Amino acid sequence: MGSTRDSKAVAAERQEIIRQAVAHMEGSDRSVLLRQIARMELRDDLRIPEALLAQLRTAAPNTPEFYGCWSVARSLLRVAQGASRAERIARLSLAHVYGGGTTARLLKGEPAVDVLGSLRETSERGGFGRQAFESIATFDGEALLAHAEADGARYVVPEDIDWPETLRALGEDAPLGLWVRGTASLAELAGTAVAVTGSRAASDYGKHIAGYLAGGLADRDVTVVAAIGHGADGAALAGALVRGEAAATPIGVHAGGVTGPYGEAMLRHERWILSSGGLVVSLCAPGVPLSSARANQRQWLMTALTSAVVVVEAAIGSRTANTPRVEGRPLLAVPGPITSSLSAGTNTLIRDGAAQAVMSVDDITAALARP
Structure with a gap:
């Protein structure tokens, strides 16, 4: 009986430490809490890697080494309060x-x-x-x-x-x-989020507008969600990231695995997003290669994660022009030159009433505010 009570007491103590750690993630006492977790070796509960536990045991509090360990452990702690x-x-x-x-x-x-x-x-x-x-x-x-x-x-x-x-x-x-x-809270970043997407072969106009709108949204504390890659989406991520620490950090979405053998340009975007406090997300496990079908799923995920989607440039019949919709969430499109094939898709969406025309950040925030 004594051992049963002891095990229950230890389990209760562990849960309390986890609860406090999550509640005080940003607090000044986080080093103390994390050291408690490390000493109790919650490998079975949290699956914190042994190497990380070893670093947490030896790193001096309030040092770069310690907080580097913390950034990894923090995401694991958040998961610990969820599913088995x-x-x-x-x-x-x-x-x-x-x-x-x-x-x-x-x-x-x-x-x-x-x-x-x-x-x-x-x-x-x-x-x-x-x-x-x-x-x-x-x-x-x-x-x-x-x-x-x-x-x-x-x-x-x-x-x-x-x-x-x-x-x-x-x-x-x-x-x-x-x-x-990434170490940020997905629930918090996606709380007010807008996808900014467009053609991979975007024109200079399209890339400029994508970056301009994304930067304006980030300045208003709206999380920008975009595909990690070239073209309008890459410009949108860059536009949000250059706004600095005062602006909302973006979410980059992969069509392949959340980690994978990507090109240097994509890896550079990843590093920039993560170092800024943003997130990289995917429906696919680490190492899963890119494919056309997974790119379609990525487009759906961007819609599913956000409160609205802004299409900057899209050719008729393209994946972006056929961006999936979620009922009750606005699809917005930026009009472009009628002579440009890259704007034919967005212009058609607007003409047919499938998307609302937007020409400024104010237009986007107004669409978000409408019931």
Whole structure:
């Protein structure tokens, strides 16, 4: 009986330390709290990597080394108050088999762990789920998650406090989970967020306007969400980032894995976003390559994460011109020269009433304010 009481007391103490650590993430006493966590070695609860724990034990408080460790541990602490480890791994396993863009509709309201169990039973009977489960059986979700966490990434799911309200509002149409890099709160950054997107082959006009609008939104504490890459989206991210510490930091969205063998230009954008306090997100696990289908999913994710989408330039029939819509969230478009094929898509959206015309940051914020 004594050992049971002791284990319950330790568990309660651990939970209290986690609660305090999350509550005081930005407080002056965070070094003390984190040292307590390190001493208690919460590997089973938080999966804080052993190397990180070792650094936390030895680093002197209030030093760059210590706060570097803290930035990684902070994201893991935030996840600790959400879904169980088993549920998180079950969700990312299902996303691995069915694709990162798979929505919660697959679960039919059941825990992912139970859905995996049903899939196992079906496969053992030789049912339709056999091939899917064989794929899951060879997939080591625990190893993937542990490796990602060691690199500062996390897999956020609806049970987490970091799950954005914009995704929660989608219900069963929300993704199973989302890969995130960076130490900021996804829920907070996505609280007031606008996607600024456009053609990868954007004109100088398109890139200028994307950067101008994104910078103006960042100055008004609106998070800019854009694809990590070239063209209008890259210009939008740069426009938000150059505004400095007083402005809102952006969210960059990958079409491939949350980490991957990207080109130097994309990696440079990643580093800039993360060093500014922003986030890099993806529906895909680390290492998943880019593809056209995943680029479509990225466009959907940008819409799902935000309260409005601004299309700066888009050719007719392009992925950007066909940006998915979420009911109740405005689709906005910037008009362009009628002689430009890159503006034909946005001009058509406006002409057909599919999008509202915007020509300034004021137009965008006004659209956000309308019920």
